[in-house]
Amino acid sequence: MRQRLALSSPVPGACGKTGSWRVFRPVVDKEKCNQCGLCAMYCPDQAISDELEVDLGFCKGCGICANECPKKAIEMVREEK
Ligand code: SF4
Ligand code: SF4
Numbered sequence: 001m002r003q004r005l006a007l008s009s010p011v012p013g014a015c016g017k018t019g020s021w022r023v024f025r026p027v028v029d030k031e032k033c034n035q036c037g038l039c040a041m042y043c044p045d046q047a048i049s050d051e052l053e054v055d056l057g058f059c060k061g062c063g064i065c066a067n068e069c070p071k072k073a074i075e076m077v078r079e080e081k
Helices: 038-042 064-070
Strands: 023-027 073-076
Touching: 038 064, 064 073
Parallel strands: none
Antiparallel strands: 023 073
């Protein structure tokens, strides 16, 4: 299991399920990703698993993961309604 720094330790989905209000969703380019795990470490809602899968049930679309990714492997894509 990947070890995480104690920047914060929210429980999964600390803010509850997202529902339909998210405007952007993160999409990971697995070709660019080097599996460093920073996105999972910085996600404030712990919505990225140790296997680096985004749980869209809890992702709020804040874009922090994309901002912190050193490989620019995460694109924030507008949700289609
Ligand atoms: S921060 Fe970027 S490079 Fe690192 S695991 Fe996440 S998507 Fe991959
Ligand atoms: S967009 Fe925000 S809530 Fe969603 S996975 Fe990235 S950091 Fe977590």
